[in-house]
Amino acid sequence: MLSIFVETSCNRYNRDECVDCHVYEPLADIPKSDWHMTPDQARIMAEKISQIGVLNTLAQQEINLTGGEATQNPHIVEIFKIFKTSTPSVCLHTNLEMNSTSSKRWLRLLEILKEGGRADITLYPTAWEKFQKPLLKELVTLQNRMIVNVIFENLTHLQKQIELLMSFFSKEGSNFSHVVQLLKVYDDKVSWLVKNQPDCDEAIYTNHMGDTEAFAHDEKFTLGLSLLPAFKVDPAGNRSMTSLAFPKDPYLIHCPAARGSIDIMTITQTGDMTPCCDVGNLKCQPKFGNLLSDTADKIMAKFEESSKKMLAGIAKNQENLKSGQSGTWVKEGIPPYCG
Numbered sequence: 001m002l003s004i005f006v007e008t009s010c011n012r013y014n015r016d017e018c019v020d021c022h023v024y025e026p027l028a029d030i031p032k033s034d035w036h037m038t039p040d041q042a043r044i045m046a047e048k049i050s051q052i053g054v055l056n057t058l059a060q061q062e063i064n065l066t067g068g069e070a071t072q073n074p075h076i077v078e079i080f081k082i083f084k085t086s087t088p089s090v091c092l093h094t095n096l097e098m099n100s101t102s103s104k105r106w107l108r109l110l111e112i113l114k115e116g117g118r119a120d121i122t123l124y125p126t127a128w129e130k131f132q133k134p135l136l137k138e139l140v141t142l143q144n145r146m147i148v149n150v151i152f153e154n155l156t157h158l159q160k161q162i163e164l165l166m167s168f169f170s171k172e173g174s175n176f177s178h179v180v181q182l183l184k185v186y187d188d189k190v191s192w193l194v195k196n197q198p199d200c201d202e203a204i205y206t207n208h209m210g211d212t213e214a215f216a217h218d219e220k221f222t223l224g225l226s227l228l229p230a231f232k233v234d235p236a237g238n239r240s241m242t243s244l245a246f247p248k249d250p251y252l253i254h255c256p257a258a259r260g261s262i263d264i265m266t267i268t269q270t271g272d273m274t275p276c277c278d279v280g281n282l283k284c285q286p287k288f289g290n291l292l293s294d295t296a297d298k299i300m301a302k303f304e305e306s307s308k309k310m311l312a313g314i315a316k317n318q319e320n321l322k323s324g325q326s327g328t329w330v331k332e333g334i335p336p337y338c339g
């Protein structure tokens, strides 16, 4: 998948609602004049994607347009159409925190759905009743698949969010009964942990959740659930070594790129590429080139050079973890939580 940042601003972090927002600090220095990706920039990116085999393969899986809040970009419909020339699968991530169905942002989203796009959301309990719930009611009648991200600070927080979703889908009729069934499985598992192992570590959580399906499939509607632990982010934008939900152990990222495989490429609005979900929040220094300014050949050379740095840095991180020096930054510029 290619994850492309198309917008800097977000109504939520502009209002300080997301205290530990992972993109606020990396995007904060982008001047207001550059907040919105332009259609011309999107055209340059789409052209380069078609020239670079690895990126083209990832694009065929899916291009995810995100930000900031992608629907805040006034050019988002045109940008969507440009990336649609690269791949049939383009989706857009939104916080769905819009005032009503007459908001400009909602109307942009409708255009994108009409053009064959999909909208995925992150659940925000503080925005749920007033903003997200009424619009999600509309959205599930306009598309037949979506992914919901659930970011949790602890198990009770996760339990509450699953219950919000379960209550919502159980009122949407028989087309969603398989969704409610899957949510019930999650609810049972998380509720058991809340009752019996409220301070469990991540290994116990993972083991208990087992191989619970991530998708409730049906031709009428397919829901994908992505449960993500939240992290504390310091004022300089550094992510902590442990997640908020499981503070006992370092939360390690296994870097596929260092091992020679690229599953995802994040492309920031400035064009910088990193082969994981880092938009600057993880502070990974070796970049895989710049999609706006580098030639295809230069980008390929950067892929090789940076993969080697990642492999070397990760070996040092593993040594540091073994010798009790976790959290130390190595000279290769690889974050200490990448193993």
Ligand code: SF4
Residues within 6 Å of the ligand: 253, 254, 255, 256, 257, 258, 274, 275, 276, 277, 278, 282, 283, 284, 285, 310, 334, 335, 338
């Ligand atoms: S080293 Fe870490 S931050 Fe850098 S690309 Fe790999 S997983 Fe991402």
